[in-house]
Amino acid sequence: MDVLNILFPRRCPICKCVVRPDFLAAGETNHLPQGIGMEKLICPHCYNQVPFLKGPFCVKCGKPIDSEQDEFCHDCEGRKRDFIRGVSLMDYSKHYADRLMWDVKYNNKKEYADFLALELARRYARSIENWGCQVIVPVPVHASRRRKRGYNQAELIADRLGCLLDMKVDAGALIRTRKTAPQKTLDAAGRLENLKSAFAAGKTASNYDNVLLLDDIYTTGATMQVCTKALMGAGVRKVYVMTCAIGYN
Numbered sequence: 272m273d274v275l276n277i278l279f280p281r282r283c284p285i286c287k288c289v290v291r292p293d294f295l296a297a298g299e300t301n302h303l304p305q306g307i308g309m310e311k312l313i314c315p316h317c318y319n320q321v322p323f324l325k326g327p328f329c330v331k332c333g334k335p336i337d338s339e340q341d342e343f344c345h346d347c348e349g350r351k352r353d354f355i356r357g358v359s360l361m362d363y364s365k366h367y368a369d370r371l372m373w374d375v376k377y378n379n380k381k382e383y384a385d386f387l388a389l390e391l392a393r394r395y396a397r398s399i400e401n402w403g404c405q406v407i408v409p410v411p412v413h414a415s416r417r418r419k420r421g422y423n424q425a426e427l428i429a430d431r432l433g434c435l436l437d438m439k440v441d442a443g444a445l446i447r448t449r450k451t452a453p454q455k456t457l458d459a460a461g462r463l464e465n466l467k468s469a470f471a472a473g474k475t476a477s478n479y480d481n482v483l484l485l486d487d488i489y490t491t492g493a494t495m496q497v498c499t500k501a502l503m504g505a506g507v508r509k510v511y512v513m514t515c516a517i518g519y520n
């Protein structure tokens with residue numbers, strides 16, 4: 272064990288117990304790219320309680336659906352989606368997921384971002400490679416919000432995922448041009464209206480053909496749709512979307 276691990280042991284993000292670095296069995300990491308590892312970022316007890324999403328999934332946005340017979344979730348059915356497809360990790364409506372995401376967003380728990388990025392990498396490294404994404408672009412928060420909080424949680428997770436997968440991360444490819452009212456109080460149509468013109472492509476967006484758009488939470492997909500449109504307006508042809516948790520309206 273590394274000396275730093277003994278002096279500053281990693282704590283489980285959920286129960287705060289000291290985490291030993293040997294949790295993942297060798298077999299579980301076989302499919303990972305080199306360098307993504309054996310390290311254990313959460314204790315086995317809590318790991319088993321994380322509400323990881325279970326299929327079948329909507330083929331468009333990655334939300335769980337009730338029946339294998341359906342292709343799309345209720346939200347994707349009559350709605351325009353310019354992104355090619357989306358995947359996520361946890362059910363935001365369940366305990367643990369809500370707490371983890373809240374802590375990453377508001378309590379500066381950056382080590383939780385390590386856990387989320389590692390789980391995203393474990394599940395989707397191969398998909399990202401197959402999709403041919405050239406860059407990870409985090410969904411931006413408004414500059415004033417970023418200043419207040421000191422960081423953007425989506426960028427934090429994107430940076431860690433980029434390290435694990437050896438992929439470029441470009442936080443400048445999308446910019447937040449306007450602050451929006453809290454989305455929670457609005458219905459789907461209101462959300463889209465609220466979001467339109469809140470995002471614009473940054474200077475570097477036109478460098479890419481195929482982008483992996485990353486955000487912390489996916490609910491109606493309105494944010495992802497608006498960001499996808501902004502990127503495509505700058506010449507990006509394909510956008511895939513990835514989030515850490517999926518919520519329900």
Ligand SMILES: [Zn+2]
Binds near residue numbers: 286
């Ligand atoms: Zn724990």
Ligand SMILES: [Zn+2]
Binds near residue numbers: 330331344345
């Ligand atoms: Zn869907």
